[in-house]
Amino acid sequence: MEKAPALSKLTALSHEGRLDVFRLLVGAGGAGLNAGEIACALELKPNTLSAHLTVLSCANLITSQREGRNIRYFVEMSAMRGLLGYLMQDCCGGSPDICKPAIDALRDHRCP
Template sequence: MEKNRTLDALSALAHDIRLDVFRLLVKAGSPGMAAGEIAAGLDIRPNTLSNNLTILTAAGLVWSVREGRSIRYFARMETMRDLLGFLMEDCCGGRPELCQPVLDQIACNC
């Protein structure tokens, strides 16, 4: 992951609502969640949620699929893996195998 994409992702997550939305979508897993379910689950107004989902989508952290009149959102876990990989690229004094269990755990939880 390049530095600018990393900054975009970190910036998008550096907001309490967006962080909560992303974590909720991670918890939802592969079924994802409809926008209304996200709003209800986090007690967020739909227009506030929409703006935050747009920012998360632009940062590559979320993707969506239209289902009739509803939109279903999903966490883009490959972006999070890339982000963590970038942050941990040179970890542990040149011994990346010490960080690998963290990346493996994320890969298994998708």
């Protein structure tokens, strides 16, 4: 990943509401959530949620799929992995044991 896409993703996640939406979608996994479910879970007004979803989508952090009159949103896991990889690519200074706690923390929070 290049610096510009990484900055776009970090900028999108730097807002409390957008971070909440992203984390909710991460928790939903492959099933995703429709806009109404997201709004209800986070107690967001439709226009506020729409703005958050637009920013996250433009940063390629989420995707959507129309289901009749509803739109289901999904976290773009490859984008998340790419961002994490970018942030950690120069980690450890040749000492992988330094990064082990961060990797273990990610491993411990995997979905079953």
